[in-house]
Amino acid sequence: MGIFDRLKSAAQSGKGRKMSEKMSDQAERRVNDKTGGKHADQVDQAQQQMEDRLGMKRDEP
Template sequence: MGIFDRFKSQAKGSKGKDMSDAAERKANEKTGRKYEGQVDDAQQRIEGALGMDRDRPERP
């Protein structure tokens, strides 16, 4: 079972969002936050594709 399968199976609950946030934090940590915007965009696209859309404040 791949990571996206795990997200999909838990998408409706808070655990899926927690996993998504943890993956985003880890990616930002590994890249030294150099690609923070791209990582955030990718997270939003993945969550949207899995039906996990959530309201996010606009970035300045």
């Protein structure tokens, strides 16, 4: 099971919502660390698209 599968299953449960957000943020930080922050804007856009596709809504309570 890959990271995206884990994020999707966690995002679908109410309890796992915070965990999935944390995992998403960690993945973003790791990519930015590996690239030296050169592509931070693209990484942020990719994170937002991934969260949208997984049904993660950070704006909703």
